[in-house]
Amino acid sequence: MQKGKIGVSSDNLFPIIKKFLYSDHDIFLREIVSNAVDATQKLKTLAGRGETSVSVEHAKVRVSLDTDKKTITVSDNGIGMTADEIEKYINQIAFSGANEFLEKYESDANAIIGHFGLGFYSSFMVSNKVEIVTKSYKDGAEAVKWSCDGSPEYSIEEAERAEVGTDIIMYINEDSKEFLEKERLSGILNKYCKFLPVPVVFGKETEWKDGKQVETDKDNQINETNPAWTKAPVDLKDEDYASFYRKLYPMGDEPLFNIHLNVDYPFNLTGILYFPKLKNSIEVQKNKIQLYSNQVFVTDSVEGIVPEFLTLLHGVIDSPDIPLNVSRSYLQSDSNVKKISSHITKKVADRLHQLFKDSRADFEKKWDDLKIFIEYGMLTDDKFAERAMNFFLFKNTEGKYFTFEEYEKLIKENQTNKDNNLVYLYTSNLEEQYTFVQTAKDKGYDVLIMDDVLATPLLNKFEQQHSDKRFVRVDSDVVENLIQKEDEKDELSWDEKEELSPVFQAVCPEANGVNYLVDFKNLGESGQPIVITRNEFMRRMKDMGQLQGGMNFYGDLPESLNLVVNTAHPLVQKVLDSKDKKLGKAFETIKEDLNAKKQERDALEKAKEGKKDEEVPAAEKEKLEDLGKSIAELEKQKREKLTDFGKKNKLTKQLVDLALLANGMLKGEALDQFVRRSVELIK
Numbered sequence: 149m150q151k152g153k154i155g156v157s158s159d160n161l162f163p164i165i166k167k168f169l170y171s172d173h174d175i176f177l178r179e180i181v182s183n184a185v186d187a188t189q190k191l192k193t194l195a196g197r198g199e200t201s202v203s204v205e206h207a208k209v210r211v212s213l214d215t216d217k218k219t220i221t222v223s224d225n226g227i228g229m230t231a232d233e234i235e236k237y238i239n240q241i242a243f244s245g246a247n248e249f250l251e252k253y254e255s256d257a258n259a260i261i262g263h264f265g266l267g268f269y270s271s272f273m274v275s276n277k278v279e280i281v282t283k284s285y286k287d288g289a290e291a292v293k294w295s296c297d298g299s300p301e302y303s304i305e306e307a308e309r310a311e312v313g314t315d316i317i318m319y320i321n322e323d324s325k326e327f328l329e330k331e332r333l334s335g336i337l338n339k340y341c342k343f344l345p346v347p348v349v350f351g352k353e354t355e356w357k358d359g360k361q362v363e364t365d366k367d368n369q370i371n372e373t374n375p376a377w378t379k380a381p382v383d384l385k386d387e388d389y390a391s392f393y394r395k396l397y398p399m400g401d402e403p404l405f406n407i408h409l410n411v412d413y414p415f416n417l418t419g420i421l422y423f424p425k426l427k428n429s430i431e432v433q434k435n436k437i438q439l440y441s442n443q444v445f446v447t448d449s450v451e452g453i454v455p456e457f458l459t460l461l462h463g464v465i466d467s468p469d470i471p472l473n474v475s476r477s478y479l480q481s482d483s484n485v486k487k488i489s490s491h492i493t494k495k496v497a498d499r500l501h502q503l504f505k506d507s508r509a510d511f512e513k514k515w516d517d518l519k520i521f522i523e524y525g526m527l528t529d530d531k532f533a534e535r536a537m538n539f540f541l542f543k544n545t546e547g548k549y550f551t552f553e554e555y556e557k558l559i560k561e562n563q564t565n566k567d568n569n570l571v572y573l574y575t576s577n578l579e580e581q582y583t584f585v586q587t588a589k590d591k592g593y594d595v596l597i598m599d600d601v602l603a604t605p606l607l608n609k610f611e612q613q614h615s616d617k618r619f620v621r622v623d624s625d626v627v628e629n630l631i632q633k634e635d636e637k638d639e640l641s642w643d644e645k646e647e648l649s650p651v652f653q654a655v656c657p658e659a660n661g662v663n664y665l666v667d668f669k670n671l672g673e674s675g676q677p678i679v680i681t682r683n684e685f686m687r688r689m690k691d692m693g694q695l696q697g698g699m700n701f702y703g704d705l706p707e708s709l710n711l712v713v714n715t716a717h718p719l720v721q722k723v724l725d726s727k728d729k730k731l732g733k734a735f736e737t738i739k740e741d742l743n744a745k746k747q748e749r750d751a752l753e754k755a756k757e758g759k760k761d762e763e764v765p766a767a768e769k770e771k772l773e774d775l776g777k778s779i780a781e782l783e784k785q786k787r788e789k790l791t792d793f794g795k796k797n798k799l800t801k802q803l804v805d806l807a808l809l810a811n812g813m814l815k816g817e818a819l820d821q822f823v824r825r826s827v828e829l830i831k
């Protein structure tokens with residue numbers, strides 16, 4: 149027996165491996181099994197070239213569990229190792245290059261760990277002792293046994309092994325005894341080894357017999373050695389892609405379509421990506437892509453590794469250029485990984501474009517399910533956004549689809565405003581905004597449906613990119629103002645507006661955190677008497693605030709709505725007439741009084757102009773002050789009278805309620821009162 153010290157200059161590395169190497173201790177099995185697979189494939193290659201006569205036909209990797217001895221053993225029929233090779237590959241190589249690095253980052257275990265793939269040595273995370281019993285394929289090679297108890301000392305001695313290959317025997321430590329459970333172990337194998345290219349066997353297959361599960365004598369192979377992504381696309385039918393999807397996500401809905409990635413330059417990359425049917429909520433759908441390196445599972449939390457929006461896709465990406473046993477942060481900063489991810493983005497965009505060109509009808513059919521994904525991509529990845537302009541679709545209220553270009557042509561004639569801006573009208577909810585949509589259509593406008601969570605940020609982006617385009621929701625203003633074709637003429641004077649506004653303000657609902665701003669507009673005799681609109685800017689700011697969550701200035705503002713009174717409507721006219729009648733002489737007197745006082749004040753102010761303060765006589769100053777007070781008082785009286793009138797006037801209330809009703813905002817007690825009042829008015 150020969151003893152030696154593992155080639156590390158520092159004695160500290162072993163404790164580091166044991167404690168921190170990976171936060172997921174279960175990857176030890178991946179490392180040991182994939183070494184066994186590598187060794188088997190190497191021997192197959194040699195056999196293929198006729199360089200060995202050792203049979204590889206039935207080569208398998210066998211994982212076995214001995215709960216009495218507390219060992220996990222991974223055995224293979226691979227190339228094996230000679231004593232010299234153990235010295236070279238196990239004792240020395242594992243830490244070559246590590247020394248220098250260790251000196252530099254002595255205190256930072258994470259940096260060390262993230263940088264080095266310590267494949268074989270990860271077994272010490274879970275073991276007190278590890279043994280290698282191996283026999284090389286080389287002619288005349290003797291079997292050897294290497295043993296190490298976790299200190300840098302090891303021993304090596306002669307051993308018995310009938311066949312060429314290697315056993316790795318891990319004596320599982322007390323802290324890791326969970327791995328001695330059969331269920332746990334098969335769970336780990338299923339996670340990391342499901343698609344390894346060499347058969348991996350764990351225990352025996354079971355079957356139901358006499359009402360219970362019993363073991364058969366057939367080996368239980370846990371992996372599929374030729375998963376779909378390793379095959380050529382020509383050899384796969386739609387059904388093959390579908391069944392592979394079910395294998396990956398047994399609970400998933402059928403995907404919309406797939407992309408088979410097959411790249412060998414400038415790096416090696418294979419994989420199949422699926423477009424799932426996306427629901428409106430994005431968060432729950434992330435992180436379904438699985439990353440593999442030579443069919444060895446690396447991770448399925450791909451955030452930071454592939455572009456944000458691609459995390460919505462499902463499927464498999466496999467590249468030998470994806471480093472296997474390194475930390476997440478290292479993976480994220482790896483330049484190969486970055487190249488891979490931008491390449492995938494391009495492929496995805498190309499594929500979508502191609503689908504669009506090949507079968508537009510089919511593409512349109514899938515659009516509603518696809519759009520969240522595409523919109524998300526456009527919002528988070530400028531390169532993708534550029535490409536997506538080829539196939540991004542608008543959908544209008546008639547259910548017709550248009551590309552950006554097509555739609556521009558459609559509305560150019562009719563929806564260009566006086567400032568030469570193209571105005572895109574949209575609704576976020578066809579049901580709720582039905583009246584507005586209808587009014588806009590009656591005017592010959594086209595209305596888009598933009599009803600998903602990403603609509604608002606997307607519109608903002610479009611507007612940023614195209615300064616001559618505006619997106620306006622149909623309920624953001626009265627139809628006359630949605631697309632202003634000529635300068636607005638103010639129909640009511642300031643004084644008239646001031647006098648009318650308290651009448652309607654008086655009957656606006658007060659509660660539930662909504663502010664109403666009364667405005668007046670000539671909407672024609674056949675227009676609605678009152679229209680409620682919501683300011684586009686404020687609404688979008690609120691939308692964005694909600695999307696971002698948390699504290700947000702706009703998000704926290706009360707909602708503010710415009711109550712637009714149609715001055716041309718006969719019923720509004722009726723309110724105005726009855727106001728004059730009802731308030732009568734007394735009101736007139738207040739107004740006259742007010743006017744006289746205002747005139748007096750203005751005259752005094754005028755006389756004061758250009759004079760220094762001390763030049764103005766004290767009596768005059770006093771007079772001005774008095775005037776100010778009585779004007780305020782009169783105005784108050786006037787407002788009170790108007791408010792009082794508005795409150796008592798049933799028609800005013802009725803008109804406002806009708807507008808609220810049309811917007812689905814009349815509820816509860818208010819609705820009940822409205823119904824009663826209506827009945828009364830009809831009687």
Ligand code: ADP
Nearest residue numbers: 183184187226228229237238266267268269314
């Ligand atoms: P890597 O797999 O990245 O080379 P490892 O630490 O996992 O690093 O393994 C170190 C080396 O030990 C391997 O490259 C291989 O030469 C040798 N080795 C490990 N396991 C086996 C095995 N089961 N059969 C033959 N050689 C092995």
Ligand code: MG
Nearest residue numbers: 179183267268
């Ligand atoms: Mg390895």
